Amino acid sequence: MPNRQVTVSIDPESCTGCGLCIKTCPKQTLALVDGKAVVRGDESMNCGHCAAACPTGAVTVGATDDKALELKTVAVSDEWIAPGRPDASMVVGLMRSRRSCRNFRQKGVDRQTLEDLVRIGITAPSGTNCQPWAFALLPDRETVTCLAEKIAAFYRRLNRMAARAWIREPMAWLGRAELKNYFRQHLATVEDALDQWEAAGKDPLFHGAPAAMVIAADNDASCPCEDSLLAAGNILLAAHCMGLGTCLIGFAVEAIRRDARISRWLGFSETQTVHAAIALGWPDETYHRFAQRMPPRIHRVRP
Template sequence: MSKNFIIDEKLCTCCGLCVKECVRHVKIPHQNHVNPQNPACSKCYHCLTVCPNEAIKVKDTDTDIAPDFDNQLLTSIDEDNLMQFFSFRRSHRKYEKKMVDERTLEKLVSAASYIPSGGNSHSYEFTVIKSEQVKKALKKELAAFYARKNTIINNALLRNIAALFTNASTRGFLKDPAYRNRMKDLFNRISTGEDPLFYGAPVIIIIHSKEEVPTPKEDSILAGYNMTLMAQALGLGTCFVTLAQKAINSSSQCKKILNLSKEDNINAVLLLGYPLVNYLRPAPRFRKEIKCL
């Protein structure tokens, strides 16, 4: 039960709009408004967004980061401008050495909170890495991880044995010559001192969750993407690194370095920093076929 989520009876006119909007049907008997104290309430706050008299209150939220919305502004976003904004999003792999300040990080986390979340759970958490010492320890462990993987990839017998204990997706990768060559190249670059996982990014954001239901992985990726769009608006560059995400997820030592438990699932790894390269135009994208049934 939440003491922060209340109905101001002085402002409420019992118009019933909140009851009509509520998908959990948490109406108070004999009263025409929702019951935020009902355990079935998912805290989606849709009732708050439709209340014409602002009678529904939620305290201690991110109002300092997310300002009051102007409905006129929401309808003034031009579709062409929005599409252009989407098209200029790039995965950045070269960054200035300038650090990202705390206020900016707070804005990114606030942007992440506006995603659609399975069951409104928002179970994802963020671990932000700025320390060069932590990055160094993490890169050392990841280098060891990919050294072991490279040994398996280069040996047909070990590949066949490993395939017996992995899922269908991993077996597909092990059988794919192009993937094996990519892994060999990755290991060679790591062994020569390159950083093909973190690219010297000043900030690494690990998005993780101990929860396994309903949709923590999907929520984490959506949260990360909202962060990439806000970062772009703030003049920052980002890059999702799936290779780092999979390696950290498989390494108890990496989780120990990050002060995470064995139960933490790493759902996304996002690089963040001020881009060193200024892209002048969008990259081309091939048209996708739309199948209508």
């Protein structure tokens, strides 16, 4: 459950009564009394907007931790960058240039870099500021291979089951067509991937990545899936800036969600669900231009 307890405190000595903390508070936790900001509400989102808006640093939010966003491998200024100030061409150029990487050099990614990516991930917004994320870091090829093996075992079992018409057909009649759909759409590709893994020693799942990260969220959060994918989006872009290649691995997410043993092995509890898996490493590929997209479908809505 999100922490709604009020942990805001205001130093009356430094408060100038400008009211900026009250203006930015989404919950009416604060009020202006006798020219000073004071805590009035009995609920807080602990979003830290009040502390960030205060010109004199009079507001502190106990639930937040100054060290939570501290990075070890990237130098970042503490300065808030106002809308309109960042170089849009740089940001858009970065978004266009990030690619799903499927060729990695066999060089490890150090743990601090992975932890910094987590800290960058959690700068993402989250529904009602739940911050429901949990991250499993797989810092070396051996651990990634161990996860890939568990996922391969899951798909071997699934393929055996889906191949049996006497299981998948009655299930479809009973309104559970997932196995039949899997049989039609994915069985052959997954079988081929398993052959590559077993016979040719190739890794078509994590593409031979030397590291990986799995993101889960608490099920009782308001938007656990969205929160996880927003954190993942931040991580993909930041990783590109740090020279790392990334690839989201949907096939891994599916297996981890359906096999609780893998989720537990990753350190997640029964009350958490995995929403993203990212293969990570130093890329062994370059591009000469950014990839194009299909035209977007835009609806112009009128009153």
